[in-house]
Amino acid sequence: MKMHFFILLIITSWLSEKITSLPPDSRVFDRHGFPDNFVFGTAASAFQYEGATSEGGKSPSIWDYFSHTFPERTRMQNADVAVDFYHRYKDDIKLMKELNMDAFRFSISWARLIPSGKVKDGVNKEGVEFYKALIDELVANGIEPSMTLYHWDHPQSLEDEYGGFLSPQIVEDFRDFSRVCFEEFGDKVKMWTTINEPYVITVAGYDTGNKAVGRCSKWVNSKCQGGDSGTEPYIASNHLLLAHAAAVQEFRKCNKTQDGQIGIVLSPLWFEPYDSASPADNEAVKRALATELDWHLDPVIHGDYPEMMKKLAGNRLPSFTPEQSKMLKNSSDFIGINYYTARYVAHIPQADPARPRFVTDHQLQWRVTNHSNHQFGPGEDRGILQSHPEGLRKVLNYIKDKYNNPIVYIKENGINDYDDGTKSREEILNDTFRISYHEDHLQQLQKAIIEDGCDVRGYYVWSLLDNFEWEHGYSTRFGVYYVDYDNDLTRIPKDSVNWFKQFLDPADKDSQSETSCRSYRVTEPPKIYQKSETRVFHGSIDSNLFCRQREEDVDEFHTSLGLLSDVFTFEIPVNSLASTERVKLFIGFPVV
Numbered sequence: 001m002k003m004h005f006f007i008l009l010i011i012t013s014w015l016s017e018k019i020t021s022l023p024p025d026s027r028v029f030d031r032h033g034f035p036d037n038f039v040f041g042t043a044a045s046a047f048q049y050e051g052a053t054s055e056g057g058k059s060p061s062i063w064d065y066f067s068h069t070f071p072e073r074t075r076m077q078n079a080d081v082a083v084d085f086y087h088r089y090k091d092d093i094k095l096m097k098e099l100n101m102d103a104f105r106f107s108i109s110w111a112r113l114i115p116s117g118k119v120k121d122g123v124n125k126e127g128v129e130f131y132k133a134l135i136d137e138l139v140a141n142g143i144e145p146s147m148t149l150y151h152w153d154h155p156q157s158l159e160d161e162y163g164g165f166l167s168p169q170i171v172e173d174f175r176d177f178s179r180v181c182f183e184e185f186g187d188k189v190k191m192w193t194t195i196n197e198p199y200v201i202t203v204a205g206y207d208t209g210n211k212a213v214g215r216c217s218k219w220v221n222s223k224c225q226g227g228d229s230g231t232e233p234y235i236a237s238n239h240l241l242l243a244h245a246a247a248v249q250e251f252r253k254c255n256k257t258q259d260g261q262i263g264i265v266l267s268p269l270w271f272e273p274y275d276s277a278s279p280a281d282n283e284a285v286k287r288a289l290a291t292e293l294d295w296h297l298d299p300v301i302h303g304d305y306p307e308m309m310k311k312l313a314g315n316r317l318p319s320f321t322p323e324q325s326k327m328l329k330n331s332s333d334f335i336g337i338n339y340y341t342a343r344y345v346a347h348i349p350q351a352d353p354a355r356p357r358f359v360t361d362h363q364l365q366w367r368v369t370n371h372s373n374h375q376f377g378p379g380e381d382r383g384i385l386q387s388h389p390e391g392l393r394k395v396l397n398y399i400k401d402k403y404n405n406p407i408v409y410i411k412e413n414g415i416n417d418y419d420d421g422t423k424s425r426e427e428i429l430n431d432t433f434r435i436s437y438h439e440d441h442l443q444q445l446q447k448a449i450i451e452d453g454c455d456v457r458g459y460y461v462w463s464l465l466d467n468f469e470w471e472h473g474y475s476t477r478f479g480v481y482y483v484d485y486d487n488d489l490t491r492i493p494k495d496s497v498n499w500f501k502q503f504l505d506p507a508d509k510d511s512q513s514e515t516s517c518r519s520y521r522v523t524e525p526p527k528i529y530q531k532s533e534t535r536v537f538h539g540s541i542d543s544n545l546f547c548r549q550r551e552e553d554v555d556e557f558h559t560s561l562g563l564l565s566d567v568f569t570f571e572i573p574v575n576s577l578a579s580t581e582r583v584k585l586f587i588g589f590p591v592v
């Protein structure tokens with residue numbers, strides 16, 4: 001008996017090394033290869049999808065104003081109709097259901113719910129009815145509604161009255177707006193996000209001026225009607241964070257939302273040094289991550305800005321009062337991440353101190369290629385993005401290591417196809433690059449969860465439909481469904497639709513009934529037990545193995561471990577599959 005135990009210890013030690021080196025294709029790669037209750041969904045925003053900008057009591061938002069007042073900055077296009085989700089949501093929800101999606105993340109238009117932006121002026125009943133009908137339709141189709149409070153489109157009236165997010169007044173108006181949302185929709189919506197991508201809002205809206213509200217210093221962009229690129233990004237960001245915290249306070253007080261969760265959504269890229277041999281470029285990567293991620297993540301976890309941001313921005317970075325810090329600390333039940341791409345980062349000298357601006361404060365420059373002229377992902381031009389799926393895994397590990405492994409949801413992930421009018425519809429529908437993009441990112445996500453232990457609980461595809469892509473108008477397509485803008489906005493499936501249908505198929509194609517390996521959960525030390533007519537000495541090995549063995553795979557699996565299947569038996573506990581805990585691999589051999 002002692003000899004057998006000694007042999008088992010030798011084998012377990014050896015197998016531990018072999019198991020962790022199994023090829024990725026030995027893992028299940030469909031929705032069943034992810035943890036139990038992992039959520040797969042798709043995402044959208046009100047302005048990009050709804051249309052109906054002058055219907056149902058809605059007032060103009062800042063993006064309505066921006067696209068109509070400065071049409072040259074949105075390619076002479078607007079979202080007055082967008083993809084007409086306001087009228088077609090029932091049909092679009094059917095598409096989600098056919099894709100086997102679990103959830104739909106959408107935003108509520110502040111301008112539709114509270115046209116003046118102020119609750120004291122009244123809540124728009126038509127707006128309430130629309131969102132309730134949308135939520136009811138989702139629930140009726142088995143799709144979980146996930147609501148975003150702010151996706152860049154507050155009422156223009158608040159901009160006209162006091163400058164929007166440049167004024168502290170907006171914090172209380174956002175608090176009131178949020179309270180209405182929780183009271184009206186909190187009984188059926190359990191997943192909430194407060195602010196979508198505060199980095200993009202503040203930098204593109206107040207430094208470069210590329211997005212609404214289109215403010216920047218005149219010397220940065222002559223098209224900007226006003227602004228200060230050196231101060232306003234920090235001011236607006238500060239008020240966005242405080243608005244987030246105020247909304248969370250209301251959420252946690254509301255009886256209807258007690259069994260829900262709420263968090264902020266950030267949009268980090270991954271960064272690599274322009275020249276990996278350059279100490280300056282490596283330090284620039286740290287600064288890039290601090291501004292892209294830590295700037296807004298530190299406050300909602302620790303209650304204050306990161307020290308690096310304080311050093312870089314100096315007195316232009318507002319400070320929090322003790323009460324504000326307390327309100328911000330631990331104000332996110334989860335962290336939402338929108339991940340799309342990566343960039344190389346090069347250190348640059350300090351800019352002219354007489355012309356401060358956010359993007360030069362950090363003495364770095366984003367670049368598409370590195371010093372060897374290598375770029376991330378395939379060589380073809382996608383108009384906006386390059387694919388770097390490994391960056392998603394690195395971002396998740398950065399968050400895990402720096403912030404004690406918080407709960408994370410991937411709230412957006414997707415790739416565009418630049419449509420300049422020269423491509424045929426068939427070319428656009430044949431979106432094999434999109435299939436590869438999602439497959440590669442999901443594989444890296446699976447590794448981050450299973451091998452690295454990152455606590456990620458959901459993945460949302462951007463997006464179900466082609467839509468209005470902000471300053472790019474309709475010139476770039478992110479949808480898995482093609483929208484024919486010249487033919488009644490007809491939805492036409494791209495090739496990626498079939499891929500997602502198969503990937504998200506709820507049927508377990510490798511069910512336990514198809515396997516030759518029965519499951520035994522052994523938590524005790526190795527022991528002898530009876531299996532059929534053979535006595536088997538059985539033990540367990542902790543490993544990072546995450547796979548399911550079908551009957552025809554068993555012999556190949558044994559061979560891959562270098563063992564003879566007539567000597568040892570390996571049993572995969574399929575009932576443990578898709579568990580966030582480590583899977584146990586059991587081994588046995590006959591006892592003489």
